[in-house]
Amino acid sequence: MAEELNDRSQNILEVIVEDYIASAEPVGSRAISRRHSFNLSPASVRNVMSDLEEMGFLCSPHTSAGRIPTDKGFHYYIDTLLQVRDLSKEEESRLQKSYRFKDMKMEDIMQEVGRVMSGLSNYTGLVMAPKFASTVFRQIEFVRLSHGRLLVIYVSETGLVQNKVITADPSLTARDLEQISQYLNREMTGLSIPKVREKIARELKAERIRYDALQQQALELSSAALQEKTEDLVFVSGTSLMLEQPEFSTPERMKRIIHALESKKTLIELLDRSQAAQGVQVFIGSRSEHTEIEGCSLVTASFSSKKGAIGTLGVIGPVRMPYSQVIPIVDFTAQLVSRILEREVE
Amino acid sequence: MAEELNDRSQNILEVIVEDYIASAEPVGSRAISRRHSFNLSPASVRNVMSDLEEMGFLCSPHTSAGRIPTDKGFHYYIDTLLQVRDLSKEEESRLQKSYRFKDMKMEDIMQEVGRVMSGLSNYTGLVMAPKFASTVFRQIEFVRLSHGRLLVIYVSETGLVQNKVITADPSLTARDLEQISQYLNREMTGLSIPKVREKIARELKAERIRYDALQQQALELSSAALQEKTEDLVFVSGTSLMLEQPEFSTPERMKRIIHALESKKTLIELLDRSQAAQGVQVFIGSRSEHTEIEGCSLVTASFSSKKGAIGTLGVIGPVRMPYSQVIPIVDFTAQLVSRILEREVE
DNA sequence: TGTTAGCACTCTACCATGATGAGTGCTAAC
DNA sequence: GTTAGCACTCATCATGGTAGAGTGCTAACA
Known part of the structure; x- marks a missing residue:
C-alpha cells in the first residue's frame, strides 16, 4: 500500500481525479497539458499516465478514450492529495x-x-x-390499549422517543401502571440500556422480589419493553x-x-x-x-x-x-x- | 359521457384492453381475430377498431402499430366492462x-x-x-425535556400514537404535569379532536377558569399540543x-x-x-x-x-x-x- | 536522459442506408 | 355486412462508412 509517487505523478494524478470529478468524462493527455500549466507536452503526460495505469491508479475504458481514476486512484487521492479546508x-x-x-x-x-x-x-x-441500546434511560410511561396490550413510551436522555406495544397481564390497573412507571423512573433514570437490563436481571433473581408482586411485574414489563428493537x-x-x-x-x-x-x-x-x-x-x-x-x-x-x-x-x-x-x-x-x-x- | 357501444365494439374493446394489460404491447387486428373466437376476420375487427379510435377509446402510436387503449378507453373498461369478482x-x-x-x-x-x-x-x-384531526381523543401524557420543552404523547382511540414537542412554562413541575394530564384525560377522552378543540376554546373563555391557574395551563398546553400536524x-x-x-x-x-x-x-x-x-x-x-x-x-x-x-x-x-x-x-x-x-x- | 513532434492506429459515436416485418386502410368481390 | 387482397406506412435492426478523440511508438532534439 505504501506506494510512493514522485511529485509529477502526484500532480498529474491529482488533476486527473479533479477533472474527472468535474466532468465525469475520461481525461485525455492533451486536456491536461493545456488546461493546467505544467509546461509539459501531451506526450510527456502520456508517459506518466501510462506509468500510473501500470501501477493501478488509472484505467482506460477503451483504447482511444482518456483515463479515469480507479478505486485505488481515488483512495490515493483522498488519503494523500486531498486538502480538506475547514469551513470558514x-x-x-x-x-x-x-x-x-x-x-x-x-x-x-x-x-x-x-x-x-x-x-x-x-x-x-x-x-x-x-x-436503542446505545441510549440512556430517562423516562418510561405505559398507556393501556385493549386486550391487556400496553403501549410503552420510552424516552432517552437525548429526547429520543420510542413506542412499542407489548402484551401484559390484563388485570393491571391504571394505578398499578402508574406505580410501576414511577418505580422504574426512580430506579433506572440515568442508566444506560445495558446497565438497565443488567439491573433488571439481577433484581429479578433477588430473594426479596418474590414478595413484591408489583415490583416483579414492573421488572418484567420493562424487560419486555426494553427488548432490542429489530428495526x-x-x-x-x-x-x-x-x-x-x-x-x-x-x-x-x-x-x-x-x-x-x-x-x-x-x-x-x-x-x-x-x-x-x-x-x-x-x-x-x-x-x-x-x-x-x-x-x-x-x-x-x-x-x-x-x-x-x-x-x-x-x-x-x-x-x-x-x-x-x-x-x-x-x-x-x-x-x-x-x-x-x-x-x-x- | 353516456356513450353507447354495441356488443361487438364492447367485446373488442374489452379484449384489446385485456391483451394490452397482459402484454404492454399495442394490439393488432390479426391477434384479436386469431386468439379470441370472435369468428371475425382481421379486416372486420379493423373496422370496429377504426370506429373505436374515432370515438376516442383507442389510439395508435403510429401507422403500423396496433392500437392501445386511451385513458378514456380504460375508463370505459373499468366502469362498464370490468367484472371484479370478490375474493373467495x-x-x-x-x-x-x-x-x-x-x-x-x-x-x-x-x-x-x-x-x-x-x-x-x-x-x-x-x-x-x-x-390527526379525524381521530378521537383517548389519552395524553407529558414528558419534560430540557429548557421548558415538553414532549406531548397523544394516543387516539384507535391506538395511533403521535409525539410532538412544545414549549411551555419551565416552572411547571412534574406534579403539575401529572395533574394536567389527569384533568385532560378525564375531560376529553372520547371526544373527537374538533370537539376537543371546541371545548378547550369554550372553557378558556369561561369565567371560573380565571381562578384556576393549573386548569388554564392544562387547556393552553393541550391547545398547543393538538395543533394540526402539518405533515x-x-x-x-x-x-x-x-x-x-x-x-x-x-x-x-x-x-x-x-x-x-x-x-x-x-x-x-x-x-x-x-x-x-x-x-x-x-x-x-x-x-x-x-x-x-x-x-x-x-x-x-x-x-x-x-x-x-x-x-x-x-x-x-x-x-x-x-x-x-x-x-x-x-x-x-x-x-x-x-x-x-x-x-x-x- | 528526459522531452517533444509526428504519425499510424484504435475505438466510439454518429449518421445514412436498406431490409424486414407488423399492421393498417382501402377497394372490390362475396 | 363481411372478407380477401394489396399497396402503403412506419419502427426496428443490422450494416457500413465517417469523423473525432486519444493513444502508443518512434525518432529527433536539448
Missing part, C-alpha cells in the same frame, strides 16, 4: 442556519438533518438514528438526486441503486461499520462486496452525546464525488447534531 | 394470513400494510394514516417495483416517477381526494393534471373505524394494470384495516 466561520453559521430544530422531536430532527445535508451536498443523505432507524433523503448522476443514467443502474436505497440493508451494514470510527470516513464502493452499491461512495461521520446515543450520518453518491466539499459538510453536520443532542439533555 | 373465502384467509399485526403500533401497522399490499399486487403500495403520514412501499414496469423503462420516466413518489405531494393530494368516497376508487393519471405521475393509475380505498380516524390506502402503478386482481386486494385490505382499528378500540 461564515460558512458554518450559514450552514447552521439551514437547520431549524426548534420544537422538533428526535425522529424529525434525524429526518430534517438528512434533508438539509442532502440539499447542501446535492447527494443522497443518510442518517442512522442512535441505536434500525435509517432515513434516506434525496433519493432522486442519485438518478441525476451520469454514472447511474442507464435503467439497469437506476433500478439497482434505487433498490439498494430502498432496502437499506447494505446501507445499515456500512453505517454500522463506520459507527466505531472517529471523524469522517470515506467508503469507496468496491466491486467485490456490496455489488448493489457498486460505483458508490459513502462519506460518513458519527455523532454522539456525552451520554452515549451514537448515530451515524453521511451522504452517498458516485465515487466521483467532490470530496473537498462533501467532507466538511458531513463533518460539520455530525458535530452540529452532537451538540444538539447535548443541549437536549439539559 | 379461501383467498381471503390466505390474504389475511399475510398480515401479522400482533403487538404492532399504528405506524408500524400502516407501514406493514403497505408492504404486504405491495407484495401481493406487485405494485407500489401507498398508505395514508388517519389524519401527513404517507407510507410508500415497493418503490422499485415501479421501475420494473415497461412504461417506466426510460431514464427520464424513471426519474420522474421516483421523484413523484419521493416528494409525496401529488400522492397526498390524490389520496386526500379519494378520502371522501366509499369503496374502491380508480384514478387514471390524466395527461393534463399531475404530469409527474403521467401514465399512472391509483387504485385506492379508505378505511376507518366507527369512531372516525379515516385513512386511505391503495396501490399506484401504470394505467395498464390488472384491475380485476388489484381492486379486490385493495378493497379487502381496506376492510381488514378498518376491522383492525375497530378491534383496537376494545
Whole structure:
C-alpha cells in the first residue's frame, strides 16, 4: 500500500481525479497539458499516465478514450492529495442556519438533518438514528390499549422517543401502571440500556422480589419493553438526486441503486461499520462486496452525546464525488447534531 | 359521457384492453381475430377498431402499430366492462394470513400494510394514516425535556400514537404535569379532536377558569399540543417495483416517477381526494393534471373505524394494470384495516 | 536522459442506408 | 355486412462508412 509517487505523478494524478470529478468524462493527455500549466507536452503526460495505469491508479475504458481514476486512484487521492479546508466561520453559521430544530422531536430532527445535508451536498443523505441500546434511560410511561396490550413510551436522555406495544397481564390497573412507571423512573433514570437490563436481571433473581408482586411485574414489563428493537432507524433523503448522476443514467443502474436505497440493508451494514470510527470516513464502493452499491461512495461521520446515543450520518453518491466539499459538510453536520443532542439533555 | 357501444365494439374493446394489460404491447387486428373466437376476420375487427379510435377509446402510436387503449378507453373498461369478482373465502384467509399485526403500533401497522399490499399486487403500495384531526381523543401524557420543552404523547382511540414537542412554562413541575394530564384525560377522552378543540376554546373563555391557574395551563398546553400536524403520514412501499414496469423503462420516466413518489405531494393530494368516497376508487393519471405521475393509475380505498380516524390506502402503478386482481386486494385490505382499528378500540 | 513532434492506429459515436416485418386502410368481390 | 387482397406506412435492426478523440511508438532534439 505504501506506494510512493514522485511529485509529477502526484500532480498529474491529482488533476486527473479533479477533472474527472468535474466532468465525469475520461481525461485525455492533451486536456491536461493545456488546461493546467505544467509546461509539459501531451506526450510527456502520456508517459506518466501510462506509468500510473501500470501501477493501478488509472484505467482506460477503451483504447482511444482518456483515463479515469480507479478505486485505488481515488483512495490515493483522498488519503494523500486531498486538502480538506475547514469551513470558514461564515460558512458554518450559514450552514447552521439551514437547520431549524426548534420544537422538533428526535425522529424529525434525524429526518430534517438528512434533508438539509442532502440539499447542501446535492447527494443522497443518510442518517442512522442512535441505536436503542446505545441510549440512556430517562423516562418510561405505559398507556393501556385493549386486550391487556400496553403501549410503552420510552424516552432517552437525548429526547429520543420510542413506542412499542407489548402484551401484559390484563388485570393491571391504571394505578398499578402508574406505580410501576414511577418505580422504574426512580430506579433506572440515568442508566444506560445495558446497565438497565443488567439491573433488571439481577433484581429479578433477588430473594426479596418474590414478595413484591408489583415490583416483579414492573421488572418484567420493562424487560419486555426494553427488548432490542429489530428495526434500525435509517432515513434516506434525496433519493432522486442519485438518478441525476451520469454514472447511474442507464435503467439497469437506476433500478439497482434505487433498490439498494430502498432496502437499506447494505446501507445499515456500512453505517454500522463506520459507527466505531472517529471523524469522517470515506467508503469507496468496491466491486467485490456490496455489488448493489457498486460505483458508490459513502462519506460518513458519527455523532454522539456525552451520554452515549451514537448515530451515524453521511451522504452517498458516485465515487466521483467532490470530496473537498462533501467532507466538511458531513463533518460539520455530525458535530452540529452532537451538540444538539447535548443541549437536549439539559 | 353516456356513450353507447354495441356488443361487438364492447367485446373488442374489452379484449384489446385485456391483451394490452397482459402484454404492454399495442394490439393488432390479426391477434384479436386469431386468439379470441370472435369468428371475425382481421379486416372486420379493423373496422370496429377504426370506429373505436374515432370515438376516442383507442389510439395508435403510429401507422403500423396496433392500437392501445386511451385513458378514456380504460375508463370505459373499468366502469362498464370490468367484472371484479370478490375474493373467495379461501383467498381471503390466505390474504389475511399475510398480515401479522400482533403487538404492532399504528405506524408500524400502516407501514406493514403497505408492504404486504405491495407484495401481493406487485405494485407500489401507498398508505395514508388517519389524519390527526379525524381521530378521537383517548389519552395524553407529558414528558419534560430540557429548557421548558415538553414532549406531548397523544394516543387516539384507535391506538395511533403521535409525539410532538412544545414549549411551555419551565416552572411547571412534574406534579403539575401529572395533574394536567389527569384533568385532560378525564375531560376529553372520547371526544373527537374538533370537539376537543371546541371545548378547550369554550372553557378558556369561561369565567371560573380565571381562578384556576393549573386548569388554564392544562387547556393552553393541550391547545398547543393538538395543533394540526402539518405533515401527513404517507407510507410508500415497493418503490422499485415501479421501475420494473415497461412504461417506466426510460431514464427520464424513471426519474420522474421516483421523484413523484419521493416528494409525496401529488400522492397526498390524490389520496386526500379519494378520502371522501366509499369503496374502491380508480384514478387514471390524466395527461393534463399531475404530469409527474403521467401514465399512472391509483387504485385506492379508505378505511376507518366507527369512531372516525379515516385513512386511505391503495396501490399506484401504470394505467395498464390488472384491475380485476388489484381492486379486490385493495378493497379487502381496506376492510381488514378498518376491522383492525375497530378491534383496537376494545 | 528526459522531452517533444509526428504519425499510424484504435475505438466510439454518429449518421445514412436498406431490409424486414407488423399492421393498417382501402377497394372490390362475396 | 363481411372478407380477401394489396399497396402503403412506419419502427426496428443490422450494416457500413465517417469523423473525432486519444493513444502508443518512434525518432529527433536539448
